[in-house]
Amino acid sequence: MTVVDGTPAAAPSEQDVSRLLPAADIEHAVTSFMAASPSARRFDVEGDFDWSSADCGRLTEGQRSAVRFVTLIEDHLPGYFALYNRFFPLDEDVDPADFVRNRELYHFTVRWAQEEDTHARALFRYQVASGLAEPERLRLELAEEGRRRFILPFDSPVSLFTYTLVQEKATQLYYQQLRAVIDEPVLAEILNRLSRDEARHFSFMADMLERYLIRYGDAVVEPIRDVIANFRMPLADTIKGYWRWALRIADTARYDHTDAYEHLIRVIRHAVDAPSDRVEALTQFISACRAPV
Numbered sequence: 001m002t003v004v005d006g007t008p009a010a011a012p013s014e015q016d017v018s019r020l021l022p023a024a025d026i027e028h029a030v031t032s033f034m035a036a037s038p039s040a041r042r043f044d045v046e047g048d049f050d051w052s053s054a055d056c057g058r059l060t061e062g063q064r065s066a067v068r069f070v071t072l073i074e075d076h077l078p079g080y081f082a083l084y085n086r087f088f089p090l091d092e093d094v095d096p097a098d099f100v101r102n103r104e105l106y107h108f109t110v111r112w113a114q115e116e117d118t119h120a121r122a123l124f125r126y127q128v129a130s131g132l133a134e135p136e137r138l139r140l141e142l143a144e145e146g147r148r149r150f151i152l153p154f155d156s157p158v159s160l161f162t163y164t165l166v167q168e169k170a171t172q173l174y175y176q177q178l179r180a181v182i183d184e185p186v187l188a189e190i191l192n193r194l195s196r197d198e199a200r201h202f203s204f205m206a207d208m209l210e211r212y213l214i215r216y217g218d219a220v221v222e223p224i225r226d227v228i229a230n231f232r233m234p235l236a237d238t239i240k241g242y243w244r245w246a247l248r249i250a251d252t253a254r255y256d257h258t259d260a261y262e263h264l265i266r267v268i269r270h271a272v273d274a275p276s277d278r279v280e281a282l283t284q285f286i287s288a289c290r291a292p293v
């Protein structure tokens with residue numbers, strides 16, 4: 001028996017936990033996400049930046065390297081999007097009960113993908129407009145990484161949402177840190193816009209995770225723990241020299257994905273008023289995985 005919010009709940013079967021949430025739950029999360037980004041608040045690559053004044057001459061070598069790095073990460077969107085489609089397929093092989101859940105999530109996935117694609121376009125355009133890169137060469141460079149398949153070492157939806165939650169928060173924090181040390185108004189505006197979007201992406205994942213915790217209690221502890229025990233930022237295993245590069249950009253602005261862990265702990269505590277021993281052990285484990293500040 002699991003106790004969540006002080007209410008005893010029937011022990012869920014393993015099969016339930018390994019599925020997507022019921023469609024009505026997802027619909028609520030999707031609606032909140034959409035409401036937080038009305039069209040008036042979205043940005044436009046063509047019209048919202050003063051491209052003619054973009055100037056990479058105002059950046060240090062480390063800052064330029066950071067821009068190249070984050071462009072590569074954002075530009076891998078086709079790989080991330082394909083992963084969502086593998087997790088939540090929408091075709092004739094899916095039974096109708098799963099299809100309705102997957103279809104509901106798809107409303108989020110396409111909007112999220114559209115926003116991430118805008119991030120990739122804004123950074124590409126910045127590199128070209130500021131004189132940091134020549135377009136043909138940059139396209140080929142991005143293609144070299146972009147064509148690699150993106151895989152994660154787990155298959156449960158809760159794990160995927162936990163992974164994305166950490167990754168979105170870590171990216172948001174990095175954009176804010178980088179924004180604080182640069183003196184280049186066009187890049188500063190891009191980083192403002194991007195970090196606001198990442199914050200909303202984080203909120204959606206937090207909402208999904210809370211709903212899993214409320215509905216399934218202790219049964220989601222293991223899939224969350226799995227993610228933290230084996231965490232790798234996206235492309236950490238595919239980009240050549242990733243770790244050296246990541247350390248170098250961390251010299252420019254603080255970059256540590258474990259900074260996102262306290263936000264994950266907060267989400268868990270928010271969902272679970274009276275934590276069981278297993279939930280308590282999970283938050284202690286996540287806390288212990290944080291790098292010292």
Ligand SMILES: [Fe+2]
Nearest residue numbers: 074116119198
């Ligand atoms: Fe992004």
Ligand SMILES: [Fe+2]
Nearest residue numbers: 168197198201
């Ligand atoms: Fe994002």
